[in-house]
Amino acid sequence: MSGSALFVACSALPEGDGDEHAVPDALADLGFKTRWAAWDDTTVDFGAADIVVLRATWDYAERRDEFLSWTEAVPTLANAAQVVRWNTDKSYLAELGDAGVAVVPTTLIAPDDQAPRWPKAEFVLKPAVGAGSRGTGRFTDGDAAAAHLAGLQADGHTVLLQPYQSSVDSEGETALVFFGGVYSHAFSKAAMLGRELDESGLYVTEKLAPVQPTAAFRALAEDALDATAALLGILRAELLYARVDLVAGPDGRPSLLELELVEPSLGFRQTDPAAAWRFASAVRQQLA
Incomplete structure (x- = not known):
């Protein structure tokens, strides 16, 4: 072919x-x-x-x-x-949570909603539609959070409220990559909040490194893909690529932070050279 x-x-x-x-x-x-x-x-x-x-x-x-x-x-x-269409609105996290996937606790705040009662612990606000961590903020102060929320709502955004996952400071996120529904490799991403955008202004520069995920992280990533396929009425194999971003919760168990199905970096530079071959085979599979 x-x-x-x-x-x-x-x-x-x-x-x-x-x-x-x-x-x-x-x-x-x-x-x-x-x-x-x-x-x-x-x-x-x-x-x-x-x-x-x-x-x-x-x-x-x-x-x-x-x-x-x-x-x-x-x-x-x-x-x-x-x-x-489904994946470019992070409200999908609520759907996956309802489907039984262990997601980072997520509250959706619509553009016309009042500011909620803020958590006592550190938390994150991010737009439901956004890329490259743009518009994401980390807060402990309610006044600062309310101002950030108001700015996002004024631009028409639904906003996600999530507790800040402190494990990101020491362990970062773990990104598990799948090609054609099959696991390929994983890499770690250091905390990005507060870091500078690259010169294009489109994404926050990330510090990436290869990582070997634990069995619990692998299992949750598989569960997230299965639930996604069921929600969309497709086979996992129909996804040319998927990146499942997980973090460790306060109890050490993994939670889904984001599921990237549209335009994620796939960490080819952080894994073995055969990953490019695995991707090429998945492209061929899509056409078959």
Whole structure:
């Protein structure tokens, strides 16, 4: 089998952040030609590619309606438009929690809701639609939190309120990566709150490192993918990629912080070189 793969980014980062540097060669070994394009480049015929892979579309949050309309016009998109619509609104965490997945406790605050009673312990506010940790704040002071919330609500955001997971300070997050529904590798991410945006202004620079997740982390990641597939009415294998971000709770047990199915960095530089081959095989599987 041979074909063409179109990797999609944004105009500020037309070829992503370099994480996928080894993937085009792995795809070429299987007969695929790979090129990059910005999702909003009107000169590109996205329908001509055998598979269109979302990678670094990190400006979608400010133009989500336009972005979703574009995804629905691309028949060979991976992951599919249905997945993108669901996953670009972090309210999905409440759905996964209702489905029995151990998620970080999450309260949704609608744009017209009053400020809630603030937790006594440290907590985080973040927009339900957002990427790269933009708009996320960590608070202990109710007045500062109320001002941050008001600013997000004024921009029309539903806001997530979550207790701050102190384990992130010492252990960071653990990101487990799946290709075609099958576990590939994992890496750790240091705490990002309070760090600077990169020069594109689209994401917070992360400190990443390879990691071997425990059995409990692996099991929760598998549970999260199973629940997602059930909610969306798809097979796990239909997800070209998934990144499951977990943290250790106060009792040491893992909780789901985010499930990234649209445009996450996949940690190719933090794992073995064969990961690019595993990704290439998953691309081939999608076309089969």
